[in-house]
Amino acid sequence: MRWTPDTPPQPLQAPAWAVDPHTGATLTGNPPAPLQLTLPDGTTRPTTAEPHFTFSPGGVLFALHSGPPTIHLADATPQVINLPASAQESTIDNYAVWETKQHVLLPLTGTPAALRVDTETGECEVATMPAGILTHPLMTDDQPA
Helix, strand or coil: CECCCCCCCECCCCCEEEECCCCCCEEECCCCCCCEEECCCCCEEECCCCCCCEECCCCCEEEEECCCCEEEECCCCCEEEECCCCECHHHHHHHCEECCCCEEEEEECCCCEEEEEECCCCCEEEEECCCCCCCCCCCCCCCCC
16 A cells, blocks of 8 residues: 555555655565566656665665675666675674665674675775674663663
8 A cells, every 4th residue: 555645545556565664665566577666656667676675764775695795776776786705694684774875884794893885886894893782782772661
């Protein structure tokens, strides 16, 4: 279903695979046919995204892959960014932290560091992190009930 303020809910023409909570855009389609980006006003545009892609907080469709570790972006110009082998794919989904629309932090295996990836340029740099920050939730509720 698609709903916008002051209008009744409307059925989508195809299943939704991902929803951007900030803009209301959806990744829709019926694989194996190519998927589409459906905007809240109902307009669509083609995308290279696949069903396992999701939205970053900035609205970029992305997917993380292992063997070798890569980030796939399905923006206006599709891009694949190769990551160092030390990028810990098994925890990428759990601990990927988007600093901005174009910068994401990914954990590095066996170090108290993260890989900062610039998704516009493909540049990667190591960012030293406080001990334990990548192994514990970043936000907790320590207040008594």
